[in-house]
Amino acid sequence: GDLGDYVRLEDESKEPLALRDGDVYLSKSSQLVLGIKPGDTAHVQDSSLNVAKVKVSDISLNYLGNTLYMTQSTYERAFGRSARLNGILALLKGSSADQIAFTNRLKSDGWITLSSTAEHWENYEANFTIINSVVVLVTFMAACLSFVVVFTLSNTNISERERELATIKVLGFRRGEVHHYVNKETLILTAIGAALGVPLGGALAESFTYILQMPSLYFDVEVEPLSYVLSVLLAFAFTFIVNLATNRTLNKIDMVGALKSAE
CATH class of the missing domain: 2.40.40 (Barwin-like endoglucanases)
Known part of the structure; x- marks a missing residue:
């Protein structure tokens, strides 16, 4: 045929x-x-x-x-x-299990060599289940690292500019205006990080899969655009959560104490 x-x-x-x-x-x-x-x-x-x-x-x-x-x-x-x-x-017709069982019966004769694509597929699927688990773990750890980095930067920024923020509050800025004044910088940094991280991450993924290439197995690197969109949205979601947490710190700034300590 x-x-x-x-x-x-x-x-x-x-x-x-x-x-x-x-x-x-x-x-x-x-x-x-x-x-x-x-x-x-x-x-x-x-x-x-x-x-x-x-x-x-x-x-x-x-x-x-x-x-x-x-x-x-x-x-x-x-x-x-x-x-x-x-x-x-x-x-062969039938389910994968039936096909594998049929090839195993033929192999038992000893005079014929068979290779079942259904069996190969099941073996590779089992191996890639482990790889998928590792990918999920790495993604979770990267998300935690992103949250910690943004949270630390935000708190450090507020601590170092406490007198400036106290002065702004004394001048009559409302809570929302003070929040926006600080949070917009975090959002800008997140946008810059996403703009640099998306292309660099794609290049890094291709380099890793190239290193992992095996002689009998070809990894076709194809990242859907939706994956990049979701990663950027996730980064901004973490930033938004951090901003909500740091807003409480901004609200607790002691205007009089901060200005006195500077003097």
Whole structure:
């Protein structure tokens, strides 16, 4: 049957790839390991240790495994001999559990080697559950750190400017005006931090996932715009909570005592 009925091939821009005669597609994980680009010539070795040169037409976004795709006629022209088919790619019906049980029964015969994508998927899903837990923990710790930093900066700012704030209150500024006078600086600092943190955070995430790349696994880094929006909103939410807490400190400033201590 047609390969498209079994494998969905996509290029790096996630556009569909159609495997035609003469095309050679290399999986993304292999491309990262070997450093091969579309248009480069690659040396290919089959199971019989025969070596041939092929020109890579494009890169396929395979997330699992290292694969080189070509048609049978392309293989035969490259190696100069008839292809000896030694494997079967089959689509099984039923649930993942049924498919895994069926492949395990076939493996028990001992004369056949099988690889189940359903089993691979379950294994990777279990591993990524642990990674997701770590991500949640890191996100929570980062949120706590953000809250502590903003709270400390706000309290330090108020402590160092207590005489100035007392003078403002003596001059007749209302509570809301005093709050706005101090809190707007915290909001501006939060906006600057978000403007710098969003692009730097995206670059840092890409660098981390590049370091974590494994030869048989490709991490496709794709952060939804909503994630950036939520992170910025979360930062401003923490700032708003801190401002509510520091407003009580502003209300408790002793105008007479602050001015006397300065004298």
